[in-house]
Amino acid sequence: MSQNLNPAKSGYAAVNGLHMYYEVYGQGKPLVLLHGSFMTIPLNWTNIIPLLAQDRMVIATEMQGHGRTRDISREFSYEAMADDVSGLLQYLQIEQADILGYSMGGGVTFQMGVRHPEQVRRLVVLSAPYAHDGWWPDTEASFATFTPEMFQDTPIRAQYDSWGNDPAHFPEFVKKVINIDLKPYNWFRGVKNIKAPLFIAMGDADGVRYEHALKLFRAKGGGKQGDLHGLPQSRLAILPGTTHVGMIKRTDWLIPMITDFLDSDLRAAPPTF
Numbered sequence: 447m448s449q450n451l452n453p454a455k456s457g458y459a460a461v462n463g464l465h466m467y468y469e470v471y472g473q474g475k476p477l478v479l480l481h482g483s484f485m486t487i488p489l490n491w492t493n494i495i496p497l498l499a500q501d502r503m504v505i506a507t508e509m510q511g512h513g514r515t516r517d518i519s520r521e522f523s524y525e526a527m528a529d530d531v532s533g534l535l536q537y538l539q540i541e542q543a544d545i546l547g548y549s550m551g552g553g554v555t556f557q558m559g560v561r562h563p564e565q566v567r568r569l570v571v572l573s574a575p576y577a578h579d580g581w582w583p584d585t586e587a588s589f590a591t592f593t594p595e596m597f598q599d600t601p602i603r604a605q606y607d608s609w610g611n612d613p614a615h616f617p618e619f620v621k622k623v624i625n626i627d628l629k630p631y632n633w634f635r636g637v638k639n640i641k642a643p644l645f646i647a648m649g650d651a652d653g654v655r656y657e658h659a660l661k662l663f664r665a666k667g668g669g670k671q672g673d674l675h676g677l678p679q680s681r682l683a684i685l686p687g688t689t690h691v692g693m694i695k696r697t698d699w700l701i702p703m704i705t706d707f708l709d710s711d712l713r714a715a716p717p718t719f
Contacts, residue, residue, distance in 0.1 A: 613701065
């Protein structure tokens with residue numbers, strides 16, 4: 447059930463030419479939430495923030511062109527958005543934080559680990575690839591078919607218009623967002639060398655290929671029997687009966703797994719026999 451979000455603090459950070467909107471909830475270790483394409487804080491995180499903010503500081507932000515963060519004359523890129531998140535942490539005087547990103551925000555989370563390793567403690571990536579061909583082929587092919595008309599009479603379009611954006615700019619916004627996934631990219635070399643522990647989660651009916659996620663999990667120490675070799679610092683979860691869009695609705699499964707990962711002692715467990 448949706449809940450009203452009442453942040454303890456909100457505002458705008460002057461970062462890389464943006465006036466970047468953010469909200470802060472709760473107290474404790476900082477956790478940054480990065481939304482998916484076309485999404486906003488309430489559209490992506492309404493049911494998740496109250497659960498995560500019970501015992502930690504949750505910082506939710508809206509990235510370039512999304513929600514209350516107005517667009518600027520800069521192409522969208524995962525790298526630039528990661529630099530924006532880095533700047534936001536500096537603005538908030540937070541030296542290091544956990545980062546949790548969904549879909550597009552998951553790509554930004556990967557780039558935070560690559561570009562700003564000193565600012566990240568642990569990374570949680572939900573339903574996002576680290577290379578353009580990490581999507582199922584039909585999913586990747588579908589990006590080129592996105593049009594502004596597809597969003598007519600949707601909460602995404604209604605929120606875009608109601609928060610003071612120029613409705614005439616919406617087609618350009620859609621094009622800029624989609625363009626980041628129309629260009630080939632592959633960050634495997636950089637991502638596998640991220641030192642921070644990584645939790646990868648996806649649905650079994652998601653848009654991300656199982657083999658793609660498994661390749662990275664093996665590179666991060668997975669693919670071995672933990673009873674014999676100890677547990678790796680990084681983790682992988684594939685949620686049953688779960689689609690890409692449905693991923694953020696699985697709070698009953700996701701939140702315990704996320705909090706256990708963020709709070710656990712991740713030193714390698716000794717073999718049990």
